Amino acid sequence: MSYQREFPRRLKVALVGAGSHSYRNLLPAMNFLPVTLVAVCDINESLAAATARQYGATAYSSTRDLYAREALDAVFIAVSPYLHPQLACEAFDAHLHVWLEKPPAIRADEVKEMILHRGERISVVGFKKAFMPGTEKALEIFADPQHAPIRSILAEYPMSIPADGERVLREREFTNWLGNGCHPLSFMLAVGGAVRAVCVHRGAHGGGVCVLEFTSGAIGTLHLADGGNSTQPLERYSVFGKDCQLVIDNSSRVIFQRGIPFAYGQTTSHVPAGMESGAVVAVTLQAADKGDTTTMDATLIEAGMAVAELVVEQAESHSEENKINLHGIDELVADKGYLSLSLIHI
Ligand SMILES: NC(=O)c1ccc[n+]([C@@H]2O[C@H](COP(=O)([O-])OP(=O)(O)OC[C@H]3O[C@@H](n4cnc5c(N)ncnc54)[C@H](O)[C@@H]3O)[C@@H](O)[C@H]2O)c1
Secondary structure (H helix, E strand, O other), X not given: OOOHHHOOOOEEEEEEOOOHHHHHHHHHHHOOOOEEEEEEEOOOHHHHHHHHHHOOOEEEOOHHHHHHHOOOOEEEEOOOOOOHHHHHHHHHHOOOEEEEOOOOOOOHHHHHHHHHHHOOOOEEEOOHHHOOHHHHHHHHHHHOOOOOOOOEEEEEEOOOOOOOHHHHHHOOOOOHHHHHOHHHHHHHHXXXXXXXXXXXXXXXXXXXXXXXXXXXXXXXXXXXXXXXOOOOOOOEEEEEOOOOEEEEEOOOEEEEEOOOOXXXXXXXXXXXXXXXXXXXXXXXXXXXXXXXXXXXXXXXXXXXXXXXXXXXXHHHOOOOOOOOOOOOOOOOEEOOOOOOOOOEEO
């Protein structure tokens, strides 16, 4: 990967839709892209103005004015699936390349319409699971004849599919299936390729299975894990090839299982010698001297003061309950979990 400042030429781009996702994720990521952000457009004028000011860009409240006044190469659009088709077609008609946030549309026909308008322009939808590092690793591994072809793919994602899909589509209702179902599906399609048949079995309490039959001959199961917690950890993907499997656990942990030399009744170790068998694991690690450990001193001082207060309380009370160990701390439990980055219990 190359970063923005390493590129001799940058594309002149505008952002359409300066809402929550754009501000939190797209604009910071642009720091690394070979782009110059020329303009920010949002129908919310004050939001457009504040965001444009922060990035040294010009603010617009209408895409028509934006395209009339700025000489752009491309546009980033992050508004909503209700408006994406119209906004993308308008940008294509203005001869711009388009990066479009997911979901691209409400109905498949609207995607066909956008493709008609696209012409020779380059366009990509931000289906982030299709581009995550674990997906690239899956593509690399299963392109190798030693591991190909992919037999099956299993995706687990907290999700349900509407019971009354026809009405939902007719009334253009926003559902979690529309908003987030595209995440696991985009992983499956990126790795499995084109799909020739789909079958869904929905459970009475929500959840269910969505089976994808790929034209390659592989079969995919999207386990609609409705009821599963949708915070952290969120999702899991497994891809099964020839005598091997790749697991992407919660996006960050990638495990390639190659198996071990195994003779039934004779093999005595599950970790045999050598590096050519077993699992290859890639994890995201936090440096031990960084991050939440910086709060350790403050937390220990606070904990020490709490203990001192209890000692005073105890000295004044004759109760035998909740005796404090005056010889010091017995046990320290430091929780560095996802949701409690700086929590330390003593
Ligand atoms: N990939 C992800 O993980 C992820 C996460 C969150 C949101 N999203 C997607 O990003 C998109 C935006 O979501 P959000 O949460 O930022 O919504 P948001 O409502 O916060 O932002 C949308 C913005 O678009 C503006 N807007 C509406 N019509 C417009 C128009 N015609 N021209 C210009 N601006 C217009 C609104 O004023 C608003 O500021 C959605 O498609 C959503 O699904 C993706």
